[in-house]
Amino acid sequence: VADEVEDRDLDEVARILAPLRAVYATRRRLKNALALTFRGCVAYDWQSAFISFSAAAEAILTYSSKPGLTDRLAKSYVTLVGAGRLGRKSAYDRFKRMYSVRSDIVHGRAYDRKHPSRNLADLVEFSDILRQLWKVVLESPKVRSALEGDDRKRQKFLLKL
Numbered sequence: 001v002a003d004e005v006e007d008r009d010l011d012e013v014a015r016i017l018a019p020l021r022a023v024y025a026t027r028r029r030l031k032n033a034l035a036l037t038f039r040g041c042v043a044y045d046w047q048s049a050f051i052s053f054s055a056a057a058e059a060i061l062t063y064s065s066k067p068g069l070t071d072r073l074a075k076s077y078v079t080l081v082g083a084g085r086l087g088r089k090s091a092y093d094r095f096k097r098m099y100s101v102r103s104d105i106v107h108g109r110a111y112d113r114k115h116p117s118r119n120l121a122d123l124v125e126f127s128d129i130l131r132q133l134w135k136v137v138l139e140s141p142k143v144r145s146a147l148e149g150d151d152r153k154r155q156k157f158l159l160k161l
Helices: 007-026 029-042 046-061 069-081 084-106 116-139 141-147 151-160
Strands: none
Touching: 007 029, 007 116, 007 141, 029 046, 029 116, 029 141, 046 069, 046 084, 046 116, 069 084, 069 116, 069 151, 084 116, 116 141, 141 151
């Protein structure tokens, strides 16, 4: 949350508004991710928000229902947002660490997390991951086109990058 809005902030919003509208109007895979992102933004509790955000990330990144989902999602995430060797490793580890929180929630292991500030910090971190994904998606017609495709098209695109 920012106390002030500057011209560059408005310029960035203007730059992504048309692609965002196109994603919504296309009513395909990325619209699902957009709806899940919105649900995370308006969720009442951190667990619901986290699950919505992680489901949105999956909707953006997934291309297979085979075992190994977490690694595949982390690799796809790094493919889209990672920068440089150290950046890629860090992004990969970050995604996996945050996705493990999602797993703890879904599998009933998060009920005993004792530190509310840690829960909110994790939620902020995962929302940042999702924000980075959306930035890449909304700034590139090529990325949007590939990610709107079927699983085979998505896999080919992500593995070729």
